Amino acid sequence: MSQTPVFPEGFLWGAATAAHQIEGSPLADGAGPSIWTRFAHTPGMMLNGDTGDVACDHYNRWREDVKLMRELGLTAYRFSVSWSRILPEGTGRVNPKGVDFYSRLVDALLENGIEPLLTLYHWDLPAALDDRGGWLNRDIADWFAEYAGVMYRALDGRVKKWVTLNEPWVVTDGGYLHGALAPGHRSRFEAPIASHNLMRAHGAAVKAYRELGKHEIGLVVNIEPKYPASDSAEDQAATRRAHAYMNEQYLHPALLGHYPPELKEIFGEAWPDWPAEDFELIKQKLDFVGINYYTRNVTRAAESYPLNAAMVKQPLGTYTETGWEVFPQGLADLLLWFKRTYGDLPVYITENGAAFFDPPTADVDPRTGARRVRDPLRIDYLRKHIGAVYDAIQAGVDVRGYMLWSLLDNLEWSLGYSKRFGMIHVNYATQERTPKDSARWYAEVIRTHGRKL
Numbered sequence: 001m002s003q004t005p006v007f008p009e010g011f012l013w014g015a016a017t018a019a020h021q022i023e024g025s026p027l028a029d030g031a032g033p034s035i036w037t038r039f040a041h042t043p044g045m046m047l048n049g050d051t052g053d054v055a056c057d058h059y060n061r062w063r064e065d066v067k068l069m070r071e072l073g074l075t076a077y078r079f080s081v082s083w084s085r086i087l088p089e090g091t092g093r094v095n096p097k098g099v100d101f102y103s104r105l106v107d108a109l110l111e112n113g114i115e116p117l118l119t120l121y122h123w124d125l126p127a128a129l130d131d132r133g134g135w136l137n138r139d140i141a142d143w144f145a146e147y148a149g150v151m152y153r154a155l156d157g158r159v160k161k162w163v164t165l166n167e168p169w170v171v172t173d174g175g176y177l178h179g180a181l182a183p184g185h186r187s188r189f190e191a192p193i194a195s196h197n198l199m200r201a202h203g204a205a206v207k208a209y210r211e212l213g214k215h216e217i218g219l220v221v222n223i224e225p226k227y228p229a230s231d232s233a234e235d236q237a238a239t240r241r242a243h244a245y246m247n248e249q250y251l252h253p254a255l256l257g258h259y260p261p262e263l264k265e266i267f268g269e270a271w272p273d274w275p276a277e278d279f280e281l282i283k284q285k286l287d288f289v290g291i292n293y294y295t296r297n298v299t300r301a302a303e304s305y306p307l308n309a310a311m312v313k314q315p316l317g318t319y320t321e322t323g324w325e326v327f328p329q330g331l332a333d334l335l336l337w338f339k340r341t342y343g344d345l346p347v348y349i350t351e352n353g354a355a356f357f358d359p360p361t362a363d364v365d366p367r368t369g370a371r372r373v374r375d376p377l378r379i380d381y382l383r384k385h386i387g388a389v390y391d392a393i394q395a396g397v398d399v400r401g402y403m404l405w406s407l408l409d410n411l412e413w414s415l416g417y418s419k420r421f422g423m424i425h426v427n428y429a430t431q432e433r434t435p436k437d438s439a440r441w442y443a444e445v446i447r448t449h450g451r452k453l
């Protein structure tokens with residue numbers, strides 16, 4: 001970044017969370033179980049046996065959390081809705097108390113000048129639908145559109161920015177190929193089917209929005225630039241496969257109406273011949289795309305499943321607690337790639353952040369009793385990545401906002417509470433919230449609209 005940044009007028013400064021990671025009370029007020037309720041209570045699936053039964057108790061503490069957002073000066077907040085709070089069986093009967101929870105949250109955000117960005121699906125599929133095949137059942141496109149319609153009717157107008165899916169790549173790579181995430185399947189035959197049905201469901205929900213909604217809807221993907229470890233043909237080919245598998249697998253069908261050819265090469269006999277009409281459903285006009293960025297990959301050819309590619313650790317790189325290299329230039333490179341490949345569609349950075357070691361309890365000043373959590377590595381990470389966003393905007397990419405992952409320390413899926421991504425520290429024993437130094441820093445960035453990076 002070469003000068004004091006001035007971000008565009010109306011640029012949104014926010015933070016992001018997800019229902020199952022912060023809410024707790026997964027079965028309260030008539031909610032049905034999700035695949036994560038089940039997965040977390042399956043022995044051996046979660047580090048330390050952690051579950052989302054309490055999490056950050058946001059289901060009860062949401063007023064306090066909105067107050068903290070206002071104190072930090074956030075102008076936007078990205079959250080997700082738990083499908084099985086709304087439709088306990090996934091389809092059919094609506095649970096009014098579930099709708100009320102999100103309606104009250106949205107009203108509180110609006111009263112505090114915070115724009116809601118609502119994600120319809122952030123991995124917590126109703127268990128009842130998983131029993132009917134879940135993402136492997138083609139009917140899920142209709143089930144998802146039904147659920148989306150309930151939420152559009154309830155909240156559209158108060159919510160003006162909708163997201164259909166969060167990170168379909170993680171849903172299938174983690175949940176259907178490698179099995180590390182719910183529902184814990186390990187099948188190279190199932191993964192492409194789940195992927196394709198996720199995108200069909202995305203298309204069906206966008207189509208439903210065009211009939212019911214009056215504002216904006218998009219898709220959120222996690223993408224990361226792949227750099228070849230050498231200029232050997234093998235490493236270049238491995239990099240091309242890795243790029244297609246993570247970065248193009250979902251954006252291509254959604255925006256271009258076809259898959260990248262590498263997927264047939266990667267999955268071979270496990271890659272079906274999809275019906276042409278599926279792509280008419282999937283490729284719906286979008287108002288924006290959300291990009292979740294965490295790290296890059298230096299990629300080499302290797303014996304691996306199913307990519308025959310491997311990541312090369314960088315000897316001089318800095319790594320986060322999740323083992324991801326800190327590489328802010330990758331965000332700028334990726335945004336320029338997006339613009340070159342898909343054109344001038346508006347983009348939001350819908351997640352960016354890092355887990356570094358934070359203590360389980362905040363420091364307390366013995367004289368004043370004030371609590372504090374020092375997190376200089378996170379401030380450095382955020383400063384450099386927000387700077388990369390500024391550079392991409394200067395280079396002509398239409399980035400409209402930045403959502404820091406995450407508002408609160410929370411349940412890092414099967415890693416439990418071992419990784420802290422929050423700018424607000426959560427003492428899980430007491431549920432006490434303490435804004436970390438990074439939250440104070442981010443508040444200044446927001447107050448000065450990016451000048452004080």
Ligand SMILES: N=[N+]=NCCCCNC(=O)[C@@H]1[C@H]2[C@H](O)[C@@H](O)[C@H](O)[C@@H](CO)[C@@H]12
Nearest residue numbers: 018166167170222292294295324351412
């Ligand atoms: N090598 N490497 N690759 C890094 C791959 C990152 C894939 N994971 C994500 O993007 C998830 C996203 C999720 O929305 C959120 O619910 C998670 O809490 C965060 C943090 O994990 C991120």
